[in-house]
Amino acid sequence: MGMRPSDPASSESILVTNPFDGSEVGSVPCIHPDGAPELISSARNGARICRSLSRQERAGILQNCASLIARDEEDFARLIVAEAGKTIRQARKEAQRCVTTLELSAEEARRNVGELVPFHAYPGGRGRQGWFTREPLGIIAAITPYNDPLNLAAHKLGPAIAGGNAVLLKPSDLTPLSATKLVEYLYQAGLPSSVVTLATGGPALGEALVSSRDVRMVSFTGGFATGEKIARTAGLKRLAMDLGGNAPVIVLDDCDLDVAVESCVSGSFWASGQNCVGTQRILIQSSIYEPFKERFVAATEALTVGDPTSPLTDVGPMITRHAADRARAAVDAALRDGARVLCGHRQDGSIYAPTVLEGVRLDCDLWQQEAFSPVVLLQPVDTLQEAISLANMPDYSLHAGIFTNDLSAALRAADGLEVSGIMINDSSDYRFDGMPFGGFKYGSLGREGVRFAYEEMTQPKVVCIRTDHQ
Numbered sequence: 449m450g451m452r453p454s455d456p457a458s459s460e461s462i463l464v465t466n467p468f469d470g471s472e473v474g475s476v477p478c479i480h481p482d483g484a485p486e487l488i489s490s491a492r493n494g495a496r497i498c499r500s501l502s503r504q505e506r507a508g509i510l511q512n513c514a515s516l517i518a519r520d521e522e523d524f525a526r527l528i529v530a531e532a533g534k535t536i537r538q539a540r541k542e543a544q545r546c547v548t549t550l551e552l553s554a555e556e557a558r559r560n561v562g563e564l565v566p567f568h569a570y571p572g573g574r575g576r577q578g579w580f581t582r583e584p585l586g587i588i589a590a591i592t593p594y595n596d597p598l599n600l601a602a603h604k605l606g607p608a609i610a611g612g613n614a615v616l617l618k619p620s621d622l623t624p625l626s627a628t629k630l631v632e633y634l635y636q637a638g639l640p641s642s643v644v645t646l647a648t649g650g651p652a653l654g655e656a657l658v659s660s661r662d663v664r665m666v667s668f669t670g671g672f673a674t675g676e677k678i679a680r681t682a683g684l685k686r687l688a689m690d691l692g693g694n695a696p697v698i699v700l701d702d703c704d705l706d707v708a709v710e711s712c713v714s715g716s717f718w719a720s721g722q723n724c725v726g727t728q729r730i731l732i733q734s735s736i737y738e739p740f741k742e743r744f745v746a747a748t749e750a751l752t753v754g755d756p757t758s759p760l761t762d763v764g765p766m767i768t769r770h771a772a773d774r775a776r777a778a779v780d781a782a783l784r785d786g787a788r789v790l791c792g793h794r795q796d797g798s799i800y801a802p803t804v805l806e807g808v809r810l811d812c813d814l815w816q817q818e819a820f821s822p823v824v825l826l827q828p829v830d831t832l833q834e835a836i837s838l839a840n841m842p843d844y845s846l847h848a849g850i851f852t853n854d855l856s857a858a859l860r861a862a863d864g865l866e867v868s869g870i871m872i873n874d875s876s877d878y879r880f881d882g883m884p885f886g887g888f889k890y891g892s893l894g895r896e897g898v899r900f901a902y903e904e905m906t907q908p909k910v911v912c913i914r915t916d917h918q
Contacts, residue, residue, distance in 0.1 A: 467533030467765040476624045479649040484656035491587045494614030494642035507557040512637035514550035531623045533765040535756045546599045549881045552898035553606030575916030582906040584612035585664040589657045595722040597623035607901035618647040688894030692724045692818045693846030695876035696839035701733040703851035709743045715875025717802045721822035725847040725877045731835040737828040765798035772800040775821030782814045836864040843890040849876040
């Protein structure tokens with residue numbers, strides 16, 4: 449099996465606490481960086497084993513795991529609520545998405561095997577025929593965040609296993625239990641020993657794994673500062689990074705206003721705003737700015753905030769009190785620069801009330817940087833081109849959205865917005881687990897989404913047969 453809590457490399461524990469009430473949820477071993485060679489040795493063995501599995505065997509394991517999780521979805525959902533503070537409705541959706549991610553991974557193991565190369569169709573290829581296959585890289589270090597502790601782990605493990613790789617999985621120290629449970633279910637589903645090795649520990653352990661020459665790829669989801677540090681220390685290996693966004697949504701005056709308001713409220717405050725594609729800046733055509741603002745603020749104030757275990761709750765706690773403190777401080781800084789609070793800006797421990805601002809300066813951190821909190825900015829615009837220009841201001845991005853019934857305007861926005869995905873008549877935070885997903889502009893490295901992650905985690909091997917050598 450992979451590294452377990454009783455293993456000698458771990459002499460301390462990481463305590464996991466409930467973001468809402470501070471109660472103890474569980475613990476995982478805190479593996480010292482000196483334990484990295486043992487973890488890497490386990491992964492080396494796992495890489496040999498997984499490579500030897502047939503595609504049918506890999507697909508069967510992933511499908512079995514998906515079925516087991518579907519059976520126990522409620523257990524996974526309640527664990528997500530306990531360690532990450534998501535509301536129970538949101539946690540159930542994440543568990544369902546994890547099942548889909550694993551099912552898509554099983555399909556990828558069966559179908560994405562390579563293709564024929566048309567050697568004989570071009571000069572110099574006469575008398576030759578062949579194909580290429582997709583082969584595993586070997587050992588992949590996967591580092592996952594706290595905001596989607598189950599499904600984002602599945603997005604790394606599923607494609608990696610489908611491609612025949614071993615994985616060193618380092619989940620967030622704040623939410624390691626969901627990922628640990630996922631690994632346990634993979635082994636119950638028939639995954640052989642050491643194909644996934646859990647690496648729970650601090651940043652120094654992560655650095656030791658990332659810098660190892662045995663690791664052929666690092667797949668990281670998290671913040672820019674950590675991403676830059678990984679890029680500096682990784683050496684010659686493949687990197688895939690999702691480093692966050694600052695999603696704009698454009699609302700034009702010909703849209704269905706009710707749909708736009710409902711979608712933007714959901715996109716802004718899902719998972720307490722701790723969502724890399726969450727709506728952060730809403731650019732509203734001036735002719736409908738006031739009615740949109742009135743409806744949006746009213747809908748925001750109607751949200752139920754509090755205990756995430758209640759099915760009536762819309763917005764639960766942030767991951768820690770420190771995260772809520774940081775959100776409040778960012779809003780305070782914007783207010784000192786002239787922004788106005790339309791609603792929210794109240795804190796109770798780790799809960800920060802959904803907050804709507806207007807009049808935020810364009811050079812303010814809240815406009816330029818990722819908030820990763822339940823804070824949204826409203827900004828009037830006169831034209832679509834002005835909205836596109838404002839939307840493109842930050843140096844990095846992920847998704848955007850636009851609400852309009854004008855197909856021409858929607859396509860102009862799709863062409864002009866510097867983003868990796870544009871959602872038309874939907875909020876920026878829509879994501880299907882099979883679509884390509886990743887950063888745009890600064891910090892863009894690779895793509896997730898099962899097929900695309902699988903291709904990042906494999907490498908082509910060409911087989912060319914010369915047939916005219918007689």
